[in-house]
Amino acid sequence: xxxxxxxxxxxxxxxxxxxxxxxxxxxxxxxxxxxxxxxxxxx
Amino acid sequence: xxxxxxxxxxxxxxxxxxxxxxxxxxxxxxxxxxxxxxxxxxxxxxxxxxxxxxxxxxxxxxxxxxxxxxxxxxxxxxxxxxxxxxxxxxxxxxxxxxxxxxxxxxxxxxxxxxxxxxxxxxxxxxxxxxxxxxxxxxxxxxxxxxxxxxxxxxxxxxxxxxxxxxxxxxxxxxxxxxxxxxxxxxxxxxxxxxxxxxxxxxxxxxxxxxxxxxxxxxxxxxxxxxxxxxxxxxxxxxxxxxxxxxxxxxxxxxxxxxxxxxxxxxxxxxxxxxxxxxxxxxxxxxxxxxxxxxxxxxxxxxxxxxxxxxxxxxxxxxxxxxxxxxxxxxxxxxxxxxxxxxxxxxxxxxxxxxxxxxxxxxxxxxxxxxxxxxxxxxxxxxxxxxxxxxxxxxxxxxxxxxxxxxxxxxxxxxxxxxxxxxxxxxxxxxxxxxxxxxxxxxxxxxxxxxxxxxxxxxxxxxxxxxxxxxxxxxxxxxxxxxxxxxxxxxx
Numbered sequence: 115x116x117x118x119x120x121x122x123x124x125x126x127x128x129x130x131x132x133x134x135x136x137x138x139x140x141x142x143x144x145x146x147x148x149x150x151x152x153x154x155x156x157x
Numbered sequence: 158x159x160x161x162x163x164x165x166x167x168x169x170x171x172x173x174x175x176x177x178x179x180x181x182x183x184x185x186x187x188x189x190x191x192x193x194x195x196x197x198x199x200x201x202x203x204x205x206x207x208x209x210x211x212x213x214x215x216x217x218x219x220x221x222x223x224x225x226x227x228x229x230x231x232x233x234x235x236x237x238x239x240x241x242x243x244x245x246x247x248x249x250x251x252x253x254x255x256x257x258x259x260x261x262x263x264x265x266x267x268x269x270x271x272x273x274x275x276x277x278x279x280x281x282x283x284x285x286x287x288x289x290x291x292x293x294x295x296x297x298x299x300x301x302x303x304x305x306x307x308x309x310x311x312x313x314x315x316x317x318x319x320x321x322x323x324x325x326x327x328x329x330x331x332x333x334x335x336x337x338x339x340x341x342x343x344x345x346x347x348x349x350x351x352x353x354x355x356x357x358x359x360x361x362x363x364x365x366x367x368x369x370x371x372x373x374x375x376x377x378x379x380x381x382x383x384x385x386x387x388x389x390x391x392x393x394x395x396x397x398x399x400x401x402x403x404x405x406x407x408x409x410x411x412x413x414x415x416x417x418x419x420x421x422x423x424x425x426x427x428x429x430x431x432x433x434x435x436x437x438x439x440x441x442x443x444x445x446x447x448x449x450x451x452x453x454x455x456x457x458x459x460x461x462x463x464x465x466x467x468x469x470x471x472x473x474x475x476x477x478x479x480x481x482x483x484x485x486x487x488x489x490x491x492x493x494x495x496x497x498x499x500x501x502x503x504x505x506x507x508x509x510x511x512x513x514x515x516x517x518x519x520x521x522x523x524x525x526x527x528x529x530x531x532x533x534x535x536x537x538x539x540x541x542x543x544x545x546x547x548x549x550x551x552x553x554x555x556x557x558x559x560x561x562x563x564x565x566x567x568x569x570x571x572x573x574x575x576x577x578x579x580x581x582x583x584x585x586x587x588x589x590x591x592x593x594x595x596x597x598x599x600x601x602x603x604x605x606x607x608x609x610x611x612x613x614x615x616x617x618x619x620x621x622x623x624x625x626x627x628x629x630x631x632x633x634x635x636x637x638x639x640x641x642x643x644x645x646x647x648x
Contacts, residue, residue: 119382120236122371128236129367129442132435133358139215139432140351143344146208155206155418157191157337 163313164466164474170312173478174319178326181486184345185330185338195515198335198522199267199498200416205340210417210425213340214249215432216347216487217409220300224350224477224484225307227441228461232454235381241393242437248400249430255405256414256422258566264419265630269411269562270503275627276565277573284580285561286503288554289406293496295548297529300492301537304485311462311478320537323482327489328530331497332523336416339490346483351432353480354440357465357473361446364468373448381445398556398600406558409495497525549596553587553603554580560604560611568615569622575614583607 150156165173192198205213223242230238263272269289274282305320314322330338374381404410414422444460450467454460462481465473501522506513513521561576587603 117379118384119375119379120384122368125236125371125382126367128438129358129362132438132442133355133362135432135435136351136358136439137355139435140348140355142428142432143208143212143348143351146206146211147344150206150208157201157205157209157340 163311164462165312165471165478167313169475170308170314170478171318171322173475174308174314174322174326174482177479177482177486178322181326181330181338181342182333184342185332185334187334188337188341189334191337192335195518195522197337198519199494199502200412201336201340203416203418205413205417205421207421207425207428209340209344210413210421211428211432212347213343213413213491214410214426214429216343216350216483217413217491218245218249218404218429218433219347219350219436219484220303220488223436224354224440224481225458225461227437228444228464229457230437231381231441231444232447232457232460235378235383235386237383237386237390237393239438239441241390241396242441243434244393244397245400245437246430246433247397248402248404249426249433251401252404252410252414253423253426253430255563255566256410256417256426259411259414260417260419260422262566262624262627263415263629265628266415267412267502268499269406269408270499270507271629272411272565272627273561274503274507275629276622277561277576281561281573281577281580282503284577285406285558286499288551288558288580288584289408289499290496292403292551292555293407293409293492293499294529294532295551297489297492297496297533298536299548300485300489301533302540304489305537305540307481307485310456310459311474311481316540317538321534323485323489324530324534324537327486327493328526331490331493332526335522336412336494339494340413340416342490343487346487349483350480350487351436353476354436356476357443357469358439360468360473361443361464365446365449369449370445374445377448394601398604399552402552402555402559402600402604405562406555407495408499409491412495412498493526493529496529497522500525500529549599550588550591552596552600553591554584556587556600556604557581557583557607560608564611564615569624570619571611571615571622572618572620575611575618578614579607579610582610 147156191202196202227239227242230242234241259266259272266272270282270286273285301320301324304323305316308314308319308323309316330342334341380386417425440461443464446464447454447460450464452463452467454463462474462477465477469476501518505521506518557580561579564571565576583603583606586606587599590602591599
């Protein structure tokens with residue numbers, strides 16, 4: 115009996131999702147900093 | 158000496174370390190000017206906003222293991238390996254409500270030791286300090302060693318030089334700027350780490366067809382795509398529990414909870430968990446590209462850097478080096494600062510010199526940072542290869558503190574004796590499991606025993622803790638004849 119494999123679309127979605135979320139992370143951190151600077155709430 | 162597999166020359170590696178190191182030291186010194194008192198130095202003035210709060214939690218939890226080991230996990234344990242690694246982010250998610258509770262109950266708190274001392278008394282405090290200091294020191298030393306080994310692997314810089322340089326840079330900027338420097342540099346480091354991971358990942362997808370990568374793995378190593386891989390599923394639980402135990406007990410995370418401005422802690426830990434979650438997958442999947450690219454992997458931990466260097470050339474190599482250097486520095490600086498706080502506040506001040514002035518404590522804190530750096534350097538120097546074993550050894554001890562902390566923050570009935578028994582029995586039986594069955598069972602047994610003891614002792618001998626006792630500095634200004642209010646009035 116063969117082993118059950120994760121499908122290619124699932125793997126593609128997983129990788130794309132991870133890369134996209136990491137890219138969003140960079141944007142979010144920059145946006146948060148701009149907002150904090152604007153509101154004088156950096157530290 | 159340059160080995161065949163290094164991705165950078167020694168001189169480029171050294172130049173990068175010196176340039177990045179100088180930037181961190183100058184920024185640390187610059188930001189350190191803000192810390193005019195002990196609270197500023199130890200807790201960045203308790204005013205850290207969402208951007209820096211999120212970034213510091215993210216960068217600290219991204220260790221060199223995350224960026225170097227994630228591709229190795231993918232190469233050896235497949236898709237499940239990457240997913241298992243991602244569950245370490247649950248510690249950050251689950252700490253979010255704890256951070257809110259900590260900020261609410263202890264607005265003037267300094268360390269995780271403060272909480273245990275005020276909540277459970279001195280015996281539990283001694284047990285906790287022994288566990289926490291042992292773990293912090295082991296982690297610090299293991300990071301120093303990892304730094305030396307990785308810099309040598311990536312660029313051929315001799316182990317002693319690389320390890321000494323990274324420790325020196327981190328000690329210097331933590332010394333100059335305290336938590337301001339640590340949190341400020343963490344922000345830049347987290348941007349470099351995230352941007353580096355994204356850039357390398359997308360570059361791999363630009364060069365190779367995704368279908369080709371999948372087919373190559375499915376044909377040559379189908380087990381990596383298997384939906385049922387028991388070893389990886391075991392790794393999932395281990396990673397999850399390790400993440401929780403480490404984050405819940407360590408002063409690294411508590412000091413950030415104290416440092417964040419009111420209302421920020423919950424959001425910052427939640428968002429940092431969300432941003433950490435994809436990193437093991439984004440950094441790990443590139444290992445699958447090694448086959449189609451025809452890279453000969455002789456040492457699995459080099460798969461990530463080798464793929465990046467092959468795809469992006471020298472720029473990729475520099476990028477990977479910078480990402481790994483930032484991952485190392487962001488964890489070492491946090492450990493130096495948080496462990497120094499624990500030693501200064503809990504040992505020096507609370508145990509031996511309760512009347513020490515702020516100026517004196519600031520000096521002691523600086524001295525402790527230097528001593529920690531020197532100790533780590535001395536232990537790292539002989540390059541003991543078995544430190545990972547010691548770190549796993551600490552697993553059950555750390556696991557045994559999860560329940561005393563969680564229940565101590567939310568249940569007023571949890572009692573001190575039960576908690577001491579939970580920490581001692583959890584650690585002891587966890588260590589027995591470590592020797593009898595193996596490291597992978599130790600944390601689970603330690604945590605389970607501790608949970609059982611805490612729950613049963615709370616049920617059999619319920620305490621009646623007054624939450625107001627946790628706000629030590631407010632309490633010291635209340636006349637002794639005033640009675641404490643009950644939980645309902647304070648919850």
